[in-house]
Amino acid sequence: MVRNQTLPLDDRIEEMDPKYKKVLGSLAANLAASTLKLKSRYFHRIGVAGKGSLRLYNVLPGLPDHKIFGPGATYPVIIRHSNCLSSDDDARLDPRGAAIRILSHERTTPLSPLLDLTLKTGKAFHARTIGDFATWLVCGAAAREEHVKHAPHIRDAMWGSLRRPNSYTELHYYSNICRLFRFKDGQEMYVRFKLRPFDEKIGEESGEVEPRGILPPETGAIPRDENDKRPLLFLAEDFQLRVSSPDKVRYVLQLQIQPIPDEERVREILLDCTKPWDDKEVPYIEVGEITIDQVLTEKESEELEFNPFFRCDEVDVIRATSCNQSASIDHGRSLVYTICQHLRNRKPLPEAWRIFLDQSDIKLDLSGCPLAAKLENKDMPKATLARQWYVTVKKGGFVGSRAVAMPGATIDCGGSLGALSLAMKEEMIK
Template sequence: MIKNISHVLDDRIEEMDQKYKKVLGNLAANFAAATLKVKSRYFHRIGASGKGTLKIYDNVPEFPDHKIFSPGKCYPVIIRHSNCLSSDDDARLDPRGTAIRILSDDTEKSNTSLLDLTLKTGKAFHARTIGDFATWLVCGAAAREEHVKHAPHIRDAMWDSLRKADSYADLHYYSNICRLFRFEDGNEMYVKFKLRPFDETIDEDSGKVDPTGILPPETGAIPRDGNDTRPLLFLQDDFNRRVNSPNNVRYVLQLQIRSVPNTERLREAALDCTKPWDEKEYPYVAVGEIIIDEILAKEESENLEFNPFLRCHEVDVIRATLCSQSASLDHGRSLVYSICQHLRNNKPLPEAWRNFLDHSDVKVDLTGCPMENVIEKNDNQKVTLARSWYQNLWMVGKSGFVGSRSVAMPGVTVENEGSLAALSLAMKEEIVK
């Protein structure tokens, strides 16, 4: 098969096997259709955003030399806090999220993002792979409850993610998913991220919800307490007030590090985001402090496009080729994020993504969506067949004849490869046959 190279390919799609493409394509198409319908984010629709700086500590014990997380480095950052499903009332019980954009410290590239990190409350996620995530979305409550009977850690992950929040700034956020760090000495390690309040008296169970059933109800439908009289978007009001206060909003960025296992089975276990790493064996290391001292304008906040696939040599995304691999969740969701963000902000959709959606089982109406231009072709010179057909054919196949005294064709032998007339006659006779 010959690939169409008139448009830029997405290597995230090209390296997937067919089952992975089908599962992710259907998932992306469903989210794309929902995005076009609501003209907004599917998850984490409302929240609060601010700007500030990340200052890496001058001395980080037991942390190898790293180009980005290097002692004394200072980076501009953007943070966006949000609710997972609750889009109209901050008082609903819900997982809370935070996205961190670390911008370049180069003044000439001040708007260039180095890393986009997505974190949430709770130390684990409820799906190990993108295939598990897609199945969880489409199966009913009864099937989910039956599943967690055999996987109680999934139940724990669901409940542990819920938070009754009084302030976005008083919660602990975890990446769940890990990245591949490459250090200055050439060593590679798996790393997870955590963002905690600067105030150490605020422990990680802040806002935690006690289980009241097998699984939490759909969080977007959990009503607020009848005695709660706070405004609907009180978390955003609180965040804005704190940012504008003399102490601003302060966090500590922490990393959890472990060596890359030497077998596929152990690597799969290490990448399993449904099971937290043992903190005694792999303790969190505080690497820097984030101070948010400026509120991001609402329009600018709405247009933010956090890209989990944004990576560099020093902090890389771990790739997957199968939807059953643990790395498929991070690898796959990055493509869904990108497609939905383009649709939400009415940005031209690359042809590779459009084709990806077209091959899914879910039909998405993209007729009103702009599309990126295909690679421009240089048509300044008019192309003509200046030679006869047999001369062009000779030029194409000439490299195969050089150095041989005869050219073999089915039933035909041409002596003396230099004889164009004999070759053309033989070809004509073969074509007639």
Template sequence: KVRSRYFHRIGVSGKGVLKLYDNIKGLPDHKIFHPGKSYPVIVRHSNSLSADDDARIDARGAAIRILSDKTGAESPILDLTLKTGKAFYARTISDFATWLVCGLAAREEHVKRVPHVRDAVWSSLRNANSYAELHYYSNICRLFRFTDGQEMYVKFKVRPFDEKIDEDSGKVEPIGILPPETGAIPREKNDKRPLLFLAEDFQNRVNSPGGVRYIFQLQFKLIPQDEATQDIALDCTKP
């Protein structure tokens, strides 16, 4: 029996506040995401596979727990998981399970037939200097119901507050068809940074006077009427 996580096994967290802008043009009224609202949040950063060395090139994660804004309440009202890269290599749970067990050779044959899946794999990897200097994406759509009964698909993104840090921060160029079987690419031999330097950096930033600042973004899409267009909108293997 597995008693620990396989992916994103260890992480580093910080507490903060999610503050929505007072005026969000075009946003329908929503129970949680309402202009002017503030919520306590917990953000957890992690590496997808590399639990013992932050210098390995790996996908980086940002899990966000939004807590109730009611006094004395500590229960979560929404949990979100985001990662680096605008797409994910598995469209369904079945695809994900098959990817995990089929082996590298079978995966490489698969991405030859669907090259955008290869792009999704490589674009997720980041050679990071700081968790706080990366862009994170939910990849999958959520279904949102607004107070007027309207429904939309929504995706989430978390980006650094500093606009000079663009989406290509930490980008990795492919060095083969797919990364090694282990998923994470080993650190360079001359890289002398501590094993958990990303975790240490985030802790130091959280405890600094300025803290860590992110922009939390939502992307809405009207639900298409026909099934084929819905299927395209829900395909997480493409940006």
């Protein structure tokens, strides 16, 4: 085919192989459908945010000269804490998040991001690649439990991410995912970030949950303890009170750095986000302190759009060409985040993203968005993933893990992640 040279392209899509595009396109379309239906984020839906400053230490032993993370530098920052799936009760067991935006002094707009870092509780993530992540979402509990029998570190990552906290400010948060550090002398290294409470007495075990089975249930459905009488959103209230107190809220920003190996096989091992780096072999470097002294309003917090692709050349996203590469988690989610944020905020999608979604197996109803013509006689926009039974159930194929169609019936998953396409499942099985 002849490429239209006038069409704006997204280099993140252009460098993907066909299978990567297929898997990520289906995942993006499915999450986009959920975003349209919920009119909100799918993950980390509710949260609380504040702003303040990052002050880097005057002496940074072990860290080569870096343009952004240089001795004595200061930056405005915004931090947003959130629950992963629980959107109505802070007492539910859930992974907790800390998204950090570092703002640039050089930009004309005060809130222009220099760098976004998305961290969470737990030293590891449960999916090494974007392909693994998509497969995990569509398979049932039995398949997941069978999988972790052969990969016990995945089980540890799931349980290790859950927290039962008394405060967002008393937890340790990890990036899990590697970024690319470029130093002034041209050297490049892999980096992982960590945020810890300023109080050194608060250890990494703060808020930990003891495993009670092979895998935890869906975290958004875990009820609070019967004797827990705290308010539903006590974590948000606690954060706001602490920020407004004389002591403010303080954290220490840490990082681990490693040289980039020459062998691709070794690079894949270092980039594997399901396995933390040994902090004895690769010790944390404490680079600075974050002080949060102002609470953002609920509206300001909701309007925040954290995205891994808000990065700079000095702290870059590592690219992937295949959905089977470890780097595909960060590279792939940066595109999914952006698409969903545009739809949530009713912004027009660039043509490259529309084509990307159109080529997936998920038929997305975008009639409620400004990028498509308004349909007549349509009272309310509705995102649907309705399919005839023979599309979902094929001889020798799979049945969706959350719905089983009978002959003559139609499945309407309404944006459920269980509706990822059969073709995608077959691709992942291959």
